[in-house]
Amino acid sequence: MKQRHIWTLLVILVVASLLVTACAKATPTPTPTPVPPTPTPKPPTPTPVPPTPTPQPPAAKLVIWADENRAPIMEEIAKAFTEKYGVEVEVQQVGFGDIRDQFKVAAPAGEGPDIIIGAHDWLGELVVNGLLAPVDLGAKKEKFLPSALQAFTYNSQLYGMPYLTENVAFFYNPDLVPEAPKTWTEVTKVAAELEKAGKVKQGYVLHQGDPYHFYPIMTAFGGYVFGKDKDGNYNPQDLGIDSPGSIAAAKWLDMMVKEGHLKPDVDWDTAHTMFEQGDAAMIITGPWALKRIRESGVHYKIAEIPDETADGHPFSGVHGFMISAFSENKLLAQTFLTEFVATEENMWKLFNADPRPSAFLPVREKIDDPDIAAFGLAGKNADPMPAIPEMSKVWEAWGNAITLIFQQQEDPETAFKNAAEQIRQAIAGGQ
Amino acid sequence: MRRRTQTQQGFTYSLSAILFRLFGLAVIDAFALWILPQMIHDRVWYLVVLLVVITLGINIIFLKEEYYPLRWMSPGLALMILMVVYPLVFTVYTAFTNYSDGHILTKQQVIQVLSQRLYLPEGGESYRWTAYRSEDGRYALWLVAPDGRTFVAFPGEPIQPADPGQGDIGPADEQGTPTHIRDLRRLDRIQVIRYLPDLEKLEFGTPPHVLKIRSLDEAAALQPRYVYDPQQDAIVDQQTGKVYRADDRRGSFVAEDGEALTPGYQVFIGAANFQRLFRSPALRGPFLKVFLWTILFAAGTVLTTFALGLFLALVYNDPSIRGRKVIRSFLIVPYTVPSFISILVWRGLMNPHIGVINTTLEKFIGWAPPWFSSPTWAKIGVLLVNLWLGYPYMMLISTGALQAIPEDLYEAAEIDGAGMWQKFWTITLPLLLVSVGPLLISSFAFNFNNWNVIYLFNRGGPPMPGTPTPVGHTDILVTYTYRLAFASGGGGDYGYASAITIIIFLIVATITYFQFRYTRMWEEISENV
Numbered sequence: 001m002k003q004r005h006i007w008t009l010l011v012i013l014v015v016a017s018l019l020v021t022a023c024a025k026a027t028p029t030p031t032p033t034p035v036p037p038t039p040t041p042k043p044p045t046p047t048p049v050p051p052t053p054t055p056q057p058p059a060a061k062l063v064i065w066a067d068e069n070r071a072p073i074m075e076e077i078a079k080a081f082t083e084k085y086g087v088e089v090e091v092q093q094v095g096f097g098d099i100r101d102q103f104k105v106a107a108p109a110g111e112g113p114d115i116i117i118g119a120h121d122w123l124g125e126l127v128v129n130g131l132l133a134p135v136d137l138g139a140k141k142e143k144f145l146p147s148a149l150q151a152f153t154y155n156s157q158l159y160g161m162p163y164l165t166e167n168v169a170f171f172y173n174p175d176l177v178p179e180a181p182k183t184w185t186e187v188t189k190v191a192a193e194l195e196k197a198g199k200v201k202q203g204y205v206l207h208q209g210d211p212y213h214f215y216p217i218m219t220a221f222g223g224y225v226f227g228k229d230k231d232g233n234y235n236p237q238d239l240g241i242d243s244p245g246s247i248a249a250a251k252w253l254d255m256m257v258k259e260g261h262l263k264p265d266v267d268w269d270t271a272h273t274m275f276e277q278g279d280a281a282m283i284i285t286g287p288w289a290l291k292r293i294r295e296s297g298v299h300y301k302i303a304e305i306p307d308e309t310a311d312g313h314p315f316s317g318v319h320g321f322m323i324s325a326f327s328e329n330k331l332l333a334q335t336f337l338t339e340f341v342a343t344e345e346n347m348w349k350l351f352n353a354d355p356r357p358s359a360f361l362p363v364r365e366k367i368d369d370p371d372i373a374a375f376g377l378a379g380k381n382a383d384p385m386p387a388i389p390e391m392s393k394v395w396e397a398w399g400n401a402i403t404l405i406f407q408q409q410e411d412p413e414t415a416f417k418n419a420a421e422q423i424r425q426a427i428a429g430g431q
Numbered sequence: 432m433r434r435r436t437q438t439q440q441g442f443t444y445s446l447s448a449i450l451f452r453l454f455g456l457a458v459i460d461a462f463a464l465w466i467l468p469q470m471i472h473d474r475v476w477y478l479v480v481l482l483v484v485i486t487l488g489i490n491i492i493f494l495k496e497e498y499y500p501l502r503w504m505s506p507g508l509a510l511m512i513l514m515v516v517y518p519l520v521f522t523v524y525t526a527f528t529n530y531s532d533g534h535i536l537t538k539q540q541v542i543q544v545l546s547q548r549l550y551l552p553e554g555g556e557s558y559r560w561t562a563y564r565s566e567d568g569r570y571a572l573w574l575v576a577p578d579g580r581t582f583v584a585f586p587g588e589p590i591q592p593a594d595p596g597q598g599d600i601g602p603a604d605e606q607g608t609p610t611h612i613r614d615l616r617r618l619d620r621i622q623v624i625r626y627l628p629d630l631e632k633l634e635f636g637t638p639p640h641v642l643k644i645r646s647l648d649e650a651a652a653l654q655p656r657y658v659y660d661p662q663q664d665a666i667v668d669q670q671t672g673k674v675y676r677a678d679d680r681r682g683s684f685v686a687e688d689g690e691a692l693t694p695g696y697q698v699f700i701g702a703a704n705f706q707r708l709f710r711s712p713a714l715r716g717p718f719l720k721v722f723l724w725t726i727l728f729a730a731g732t733v734l735t736t737f738a739l740g741l742f743l744a745l746v747y748n749d750p751s752i753r754g755r756k757v758i759r760s761f762l763i764v765p766y767t768v769p770s771f772i773s774i775l776v777w778r779g780l781m782n783p784h785i786g787v788i789n790t791t792l793e794k795f796i797g798w799a800p801p802w803f804s805s806p807t808w809a810k811i812g813v814l815l816v817n818l819w820l821g822y823p824y825m826m827l828i829s830t831g832a833l834q835a836i837p838e839d840l841y842e843a844a845e846i847d848g849a850g851m852w853q854k855f856w857t858i859t860l861p862l863l864l865v866s867v868g869p870l871l872i873s874s875f876a877f878n879f880n881n882w883n884v885i886y887l888f889n890r891g892g893p894p895m896p897g898t899p900t901p902v903g904h905t906d907i908l909v910t911y912t913y914r915l916a917f918a919s920g921g922g923g924d925y926g927y928a929s930a931i932t933i934i935i936f937l938i939v940a941t942i943t944y945f946q947f948r949y950t951r952m953w954e955e956i957s958e959n960v
Contacts, residue, residue, distance in 0.1 A: 060628030085624040104923075108536050110473075125923075128533045130544045130694030138646050209892075265783045265803050273785070325544050331631035335624055335647055389532060396901045396914065400894035407804040410896040418897055425899065 060329045061088040062336060063113040065103065067096035070117050073353045077346050081336060089336065100125070107131045107326045114327040115337070120151040120318040123159055123387040132159045133323045133330050140338045148359035150232060151318040151384035161337045162320035162359035163350050168213060168286040169314070169378035170303045171293070176200060176281040180303035184220055184252060187282060187306055191261045194281055204256075205280035207271040208264055209403035211395060212315060213284050214253070216305040219383075220312030221249035225394060226386050236390035236427055241398055242420035245310065250412035252308075254405050264406040275300075284314075287356045287375055302374035316382035318359060393426040456493055460486060481517060485509050526929035529682045529700045538677070538696040541684075542659045542666070545692065549643070549653040550670050557651035558582070560644065561608050562623050562630060563615035570626075571612050572635050572642070572650060583612060584635035584642055623647070657692070666692065704930035711915075717895055717902045718911075725907040726942075728813065729878040733871055735818045740825025741863070745855075748833050759830075766823035774887040777816045804893050806904035813905050817884050821874070832866045833859070872946045879939050882909045908935050 066074045071093040078089035092113065094102060100122045106112035108131070126132045134157050141149065144162060152160035172180055176199055181187045191203020206213060215225070222245025227238030240246055256262040266274075272289055274280040276296035284305070285293075293300055305312035321341065323333045340346065347360040351367070357376040358364040367373055385391070401419035404410040410418075463486040470479045492498045492505050501508075536544065551557065558574035574582040574590070583593040583600065595603030601611035610617055618626060624647075635642045635650070643653045657666050665676040666684045675684035675692050683695035743762060747755040765773065780786045781802040789799035802812040836859065844854050864871075885891055891903030891910045902911060912935065916928030 085621055087625055087628075104535065108540055125532055128693050129535050130541060133547075136646055138648060263784070265801070267782070270782070270784050325547065329628045329631065331644065331646070332624070332627045335627060339624070339647065400901045400903075403892065403894050404896050407893055409893070415896065422898075422900055 060332060061090060062115065062329060062333055064089065064091045064115045064117070065094045065099050065113040066091055066117045067099065068093055069096075069354045070350065073349050074117070077341060077349065081340050087332065087336075103324070104129060104131065107324050110326060112324050112326055114324055114329060114333045116322050116324070118319065118322060120160065120162070120320060121385045121387045121391070122322075123152065123154045124389040124391070126322070127154050127159060128389055131325050133325045133327065135159060135161055135321075135323055135334060135337070137161060137338055137342070140342050143342065143361050145359045145361060145364060147316070147382070147384065148318045148320075151316065151387070152320055154387060155233075156231070160320040160322045161342065162318045163341075163347065164319045164354070164356045165316055165359050165376075165379060165382075166287055166319070166356045167314040167316040167375065167379035167382045168216060168284050168305075169375050170216075170305050171275065171283050171285055171300050172303060173275070173278065173281045173299055174301050175299050176278070180301065181282075181306050184217060184306050184308045184312075188252075188256065188261065191282070192259070195261065200281050201279040202263065202274060203261060203280070204282040205266065205271045205274050206262055206284065207266050207268045208406040209399045210268070211398040211402060214249070214402055216284055216312050216314045217252070218246050218249040219314075220306060220308040220310060221245045221252065222308075222310040223247075223249050225398075226388070226390070234386045234388050234391075236388055239394075239420055239423055239427075241394070241401075241423060242417045247413050247416050248309070250401070250405060250416045253402070254408075254412040257406055257408060262406070264408075287372065290355075290371060302371055302378065304378045311381055313381040313383065314379060315385045316379050317385055320359070390427050394423050397422040397426070452493055456490060459489060477517070477521070481513065485512060522929045522932060525926055526704055526933050527699055527701060528697055528926045529695075529703075530697050530926045530929075531924040533693060534682045534695045534697050536694055536696050538698075541694055541696040544694065545657040545666060545684075546655050546659060548656045549645075550656040551651050552654055552670070555652040555654070557645070557649050558642070559648055560650040562618045562626070563612045564618055564622070564626060565613075565615045568629070569615065570630060570633055571615050572644075573608060573612065573617075574642070574650065581607075586633050586635055587637060590636040590640060590642070620647075700926070704927050705934075707927065708930055708934065711900075717898045717900075720895075721902065721906050721908060721911050724810070724905070725879060728810075728817075728905075728907055729875050729881075731814050732817045732821060732878045732881075733875050735814060736821035736874070737825045737829075737867075737871060739818060739822040740827075741829045743822070743826045744829035744833060745859075748830065759826075762826060763823045765819055766827070770820055770883055771887055773820060774816060774884060777819070778888055781812060803889055806893060806895075809889060809893055809905050813884060813888055816888055817878070817881070820884065821878075824874070828867055828870055829863065832863050835866060836862045869947075872943055875946065876939050876943055879907070879942075880909045880935070881907070882913065885910045886913070908938070 062078075064074055064078065071091055074091045078091050081087065081089050096118075099116055099118050103112055103116055103126070112131075123132070135152075137144070137149075137158065145165065148162035148165050149158060152158055152162055170180065176194060177190055181190055187204050194200045194203040218224070223243055224240035224245065226234040226236060227240060229235050253262070257264065271280070271283060272285065272292065275283045275285075276293060276298050278298060305314060321337050323330055323337075327333055341350075342360065344360075344362050347358055347363045351358050351363055355369060355372055357372055357379070358367065364376065367376070386394075397419040401410075401415040404415045405412050463482055467479065467482065470482065489505055489509070492501045556576060558576055560575075561573040563571040563573065570586065572584045574584055576582070581593060581595075582590050584590040593600055595601065595607065595609040599613045601609040603609055608617070623630070630644055633644075641652065642650045644650045645653060654669055656668060656670055658669055659666050663674075663676065665674050667674050673686050673690075675686045675690075678685045678691075679698050680700065681691070681695070682698035682700070683691040685691045746752070747759050747762075749755075752758075780788045783789050783799065783801060783803065789802075792799035800808040800811070802808050840858050840862075841854060844858060849857070885905055885907055889903075889905060891906035891914070894901065894903050901914060906914070912928060912931045916924045916931060
């Protein structure tokens with residue numbers, strides 16, 4: 001008897017929970033728009049009361065997806081916006097790595113946010129899927145770093161409002177290297193001398209198989225990933241992984257490994273620990289490592305990327321706000337960004353939450369942190385990381401080629417030529 | 432049998448039970464009816480069908496006496512349909528579509544997205560605007576043209592030239608903007624933003640002369656750039672006059688000259704994903720190597736983990752060992768730590784520069800295995816880590832199965848003069864395999880697709896040189912699939928990935944089938960023992 005009831009209850013619970021999960025997937029029914037107040041007959045009061053604007057409950061609401069670094073600040077900004085304009089803004093915290101993927105699922109289902117905070121290299125994927133609405137910054141446009149705006153431009157259309165830029169720079173330990181080397185040949189020489197004198201384990205340290213940190217070296221030797229057309233758009237048909245400059249850089253890397261100046265199987269963490277403990281004198285890294293390097297107490301200076309046959313420069317990443325093509329309130333979302341977020345006060349808040357060079361000029365020009373300023377300098381010629389969808393086919397093959405050189409499994413020219421071949425095939429769709 | 436009939440009667444004829452059952456059904460049906468319209472509204476047809484099937488099924492099962500036994504199973508059935516059958520069907524369906532980046536929306540959604548794109552036709556006017564609002568929510572705009580002429584615009588009324596103080600328009604303030612229009616009061620900047628959600632949806636004026644708000648400063652005669660023509664199933668670019676016809680085989684709107692509009696939409700493309708897989712150089716190149724290693728990896732893992740697990744189970748099965756329960760509990764620890772943490776810990780331990788294992792070996796024997804750069808050692812490393820992760824499971828199931836082997840068999844063997852090894856090979860192992868065999872097969876199938884270990888340990892590395900697609904020496908089929916469909920293939924090619932998944936399923940199913948046939952052999956042996 002008793003058992004039977006439990007079973008029935010269980011069935012109900014199971015089915016109910018199933019339906020609830022199904023329900024969670026369905027779009028919430030739109031909240032009924034407030035019914036316009038029916039004209040009530042005027043009370044026969046002798047003095048006509050001036051019609052005071054009645055504060056109506058806000059009909060629209062903006063939803064923002066921000067990562068854990070930005071969410072508390074956005075929460076604060078959103079609250080101030082609601083107080084001033086009476087429009088509700090909800091900030092939902094989503095991990096930075098999840099925003100893009102979840103947005104791709106949620107936006108077409110009509111459940112996505114109005115605004116997402118992300119990186120410019122998501123642009124290609126999101127635009128190709130039709131998920132982003134163009135952004136018009138109006139008069140505020142002049143207050144942004146032009147290269148950051150360029151990074152958020154896809155097919156000559158602006159799709160985001162940038163707020164920070166980031167790029168790697170050349171770190172060196174002034175106790176060991178008195179002056180920043182100007183060329184990579186010089187880096188080799190300094191490294192050899194330091195290692196010979198037994199002052200360090202490795203003069204210059206680079207972790208294995210990471211194309212992003214290898215790119216500055218590649219550009220210094222005249223290499224490139226995708227060529228640009230005259231408007232600065234990347235051309236996926238012009239792949240430069242096997243260009244003479246890129247191969248020259250690969251050969252330099254091969255030489256460094258052969259002569260024992262670079263060692264295989266060093267990962268990002270090990271490389272940084274070596275620099276922080278004074279076991280390595282030079283490293284290329286970004287603002288995200290600044291905190292741990294400062295805390296380690298090691299002496300460091302930040303310089304521009306050394307050159308060789310060409311100007312060595314890193315990739316730049318730009319973070320910004322993007323508006324969903326499925327937002328019901330695109331103009332409101334855009335107004336929130338241009339009128340409220342793009343102010344010196346709020347841009348400083350965003351800067352302080354995560355100190356990297358601001359893309360908002362009034363803030364960028366006043367940053368007094370010398371390290372951040374040095375990063376800005378090292379990134380002055382930076383190439384925006386290609387946002388075209390073809391870029392996703394580049395990373396793995398390119399990284400494998402670098403690993404193969406580190407591990408001395410293949411000669412540099414063959415490795416890079418084969419990587420280029422793999423990428424071309426993947427872009428052509430053959431795989 | 433007799434007992435069941437009794438209980439059945441006892442339940443069936445209790446009035447309160449019937450009422451309770453009916454009430455339960457009513458709740459479920461009410462819930463289903465409540466949620467169905469919403470799901471229909473969202474066009475999630477698969478879920479609609481699923482919900483109807485499940486609800487009808489539950490009703491039939493609980494109302495018809497002859498389905499009585501099914502009532503016990505109905506929660507399991509409902510869960511199975513939703514959690515197992517539905518994803519399977521969906522995967523198979525996806526394998527036959529072009530669902531991938533650039534084609535994630537439906538055709539209707541693409542038309543909706545495209546028709547939202549506006550443009551300002553050549554010679555189209557743009558104005559600076561001020562908004563007015565009545566108490567009951569009507570809006571008007573005061574417009575200033577670039578040449579200084581001023582207008583009043585209402586939604587659905589022709590746009591009229593107007594001057595402040597004229598007719599029902601209020602007097603101008605210092606900036607020359609009227610304070611009110613009819614009974615509508617001027618909105619300041621703060622109020623404008625509050626009412627922006629209304630304003631941005633309104634069209635002021637009458638066709639063909641319609642204005643829309645473009646930004647906080649500007650209203651313009653914006654026109655939709657792309658208009659869908661249902662008659663020729665095409666999208667017409669109003670700016671250039673170009674016609675993009677729907678190509679339902681490709682899932683894009685394509686113009687005569689081959690230019691396709693983005694985004695494209697999802698379509699059914701038949702077996703194209705499978706054709707692409709079989710034509711791909713990925714199959715010609717390293718596929719065989721990857722396949723062989725996958726089998727070696729799965730079989731090797733099952734063998735090593737089972738051997739170690741069984742050994743430990745036998746050792747600690749001996750009651751004369753003191754504290755064996757404590758030791759056994761400690762041995763199970765690897766099973767309780769989430770694998771994605773322990774794999775990363777192992778990765779650190781085996782690091783050639785700072786890993787404890789390698790630095791210690793380096794110190795004592797002057798050499799340590801290059802776990803991450805030598806293809807052979809990388810494979811051994813993966814197997815070792817998986818051994819650590821997997822042996823507790825084997826130890827647990829072996830310990831359980833050992834209890835089921837009757838003691839008298841051993842006694843009889845001892846009387847016949849059998850030694851320890853003989854007892855193990857002729858009694859313990861065959862009898863153990865009868866009960867553990869199916870678990871070994873499922874372990875094989877699991878490890879065949881053990882993405883976690885490979886990807887977290889070394890991402891399939893070290894890379895193989897000279898291959899047509901990027902691939903590593905420890906890549907198994909699943910990680911290889913992942914590389915093909917997501918990492919190097921193009922961001923997110925779900926249709927293609929589903930097609931590969933189906934092929935992998937067929938491979939695993941075939942292997943498993945033969946393994947099951949093989950294990951029947953053990954049953955025969957056990958019958959003879």
